[in-house]
Amino acid sequence: MADQKASTSIEAVESGLAAQGYIASRQIATAVYLSQQIEKPILVEGPAGVGKTELAKAIAAWRGMKMIRLQCYEGLDEAKALYEWKYAKQLLYTQILKDKLGEVLGGAQTLHAALDQLHDFGDVFFSKEFVEPRPLLQALEQPGGCVLLIDEIDKSDAEFESLLLEILSDFQVTIPELGTVSAITPPTVILTSNSERDLGDALKRRCLHLHIGFPEQRLEERIVESRVPGISQALRRQMVGFIHEIRSLDLKKLPSVSETIDWARVLVLLQASELDSEIVKDTLNVLLKYEADIEAATPQVTTFIAKAARSNVFG
């Protein structure tokens, strides 16, 4: 039955990613599975450090594909994202052309006619020969396919989005001088965004929309287990429980998965066997990046440790 197959395949995605150290929620795995089946890009939104970028890397590693990354920033344009003409090479050729000028322009009577004739040579300069492919074009040209990561799309200008539309829906781009380049094998496209600005509907319509939030407690424990194998199960539970308590506070910046992992590493380094308020207070700056946040959390430390311990008993 189709249904049977789907849930097995989704589980296969989960375990495939897990083998690469990436612990995916069922929802994430379903997104990856569906994007493959219906050939749509995934737009991943969510707070910093929840594993958006890492997801793309894990997919690539799992499938044994190359990952091509386009990091977005303000002012990113076609020339950096799609392709650029090899100016140096073009110039060199104009030099050669100049040497042959007499030959080429032999028939021209006036300077004007000569220039016109020369102008026609423009086309030679704008052939495949002179194209320098940038990440987007590279991704289309991978014979075995690839994972194309368009990272932090919200940092690019709104206009840049329109450049992506054709690639996202048809896996092709049109280069005015050359025509349309279609993907040899459609790449798996992952776009990430921290929601710094609203993305256009046209872009969103072309993607599956995946929101990754802070993981549930059990899932986060598994993530820690995968990333910091040296930590004991008891401490892992305690520390993740503690972080979940911290996330209930109204802070400037809540600790994310990346902070959880960093903290776990620090705790292992310090050879902690369990949480106590002293060690937590000493290492709170690993979790919280703002002085004000640390101040707000410090008075709660003892309570939170106790709560985390209690939830362990029932967990």
Next chain:
Amino acid sequence: MRENLHRFFRAARGAGVHVSPAESIDAMRAVAQVGLSDRAILRDALLLTLAKSQDEKLALGDCFDLFFSQPEPRQDQPEADNDDTSPDADQSPPSGAPGDAGEGQPSQGLGPLAQMLLSQDRNAIAAAIASASGAASLSDIRYSTQRGIFSSRILDAMGLQRLRDDLDELTATNPALAERLRAALDGLREAVRDTVSQGLALYAREEAENLRNEILRNAPLARIERRQVAEMRALIRQIARRLRERYSKPRKRQRRGHLDVRRTLRRNAAWGGIPFLTAWKRKHRDRPKIVALCDVSGSVAQVSDFFLLLIHSLHEVVDDVRSFAFSSHLIEVSEILESKSPEEAMSEIMSKVGFGSSDYGSSLVDFEKEFMSTLTPRTTVIVLGDARSNNLDPRADILRRISERSKRLVWLNPEGRLAWGFGDSEMPRYATFCSVVRQCATAQQLERAVSDIVATYQ
């Protein structure tokens, strides 16, 4: 199942999630992949394909839970492999006699509905209600006033007529049983009423919202009530989004990065044609620069408020906006609008220039003195006002100079054409220098006016 999905899309729209045909096709493809048996996976798949933000995901998740808490409208055969071929017509309630539940066999000779009610088989009853809801097209319900109609349609579809006959007969032959049946019928009515309410919650919101928006779009901006201002602002933002969408679409990409062979050679003639200085073909795009002059006196103020909100949310399609507000004199308000929330900005602007009696003449003098130089042949000037200047000198000459210096001069007047020129309206005199004058009293007219302005630059 396809039928069911379509009803779900409808419910999703009702929950405020925008579901376009393209998205519904994606969703159906996704569902074809993951199947229906695992509700959790089905839910994920629909959320992934239909929702476009976290807010929409929450709304859609709730909608999914509500939708699928209703029993399926048809009795499912142990779901055959192929989803699309479920038999279409199943008008009659489930036929299976409820077996020999009940005392003895008093229900002999009764209609199927009566038998079902007496057997108190709650699953069968729920399934029958769902099936009858389908037959009565419950998903077409739009207004709460339609509850009664839909309830009785559903009851009819379930066989109420026959039940009444049965009741009549039983009252004579077996009053006790009739009593039981009557009580069961009351329970049934209640259950049907609940189903209809749920249907109303699921399907009617979209229509209510559309209707509301439609009314709002055509309401005179100047007379919006205080409590609707926020709603109107939301509508204006929606309009801005739509305009941005429409006009920041990829203009056909230009050939770019071109070495301009002609100009390169010409420039380098002095070096014997060695390309030392290069010349590139440049791309430039034409986007409007807008200068807006807004009357904020009296009743025009409200319209200006919405207009300014709209113009200032068009970043992606407009190069540069400078805004000025006036009643008896004129000041620039671009700063205030860019740095404050619409509410704060408007109250600050009003405290600076609002509430005066308008004097178009001296406001135009103010503009000419300080800001005339901001106008270029690429500028579109938009004046928003009723051109009522309390019989003071209108200084149409300045407006003429404004129009000469700019690309276009557009006048938006909240008053209807009929009022132009009557009383102290200087509209006809000003109109001679305008590229276009149009009425602009509602959100819809505002949208069209601004859309046309932007479109002329495409």
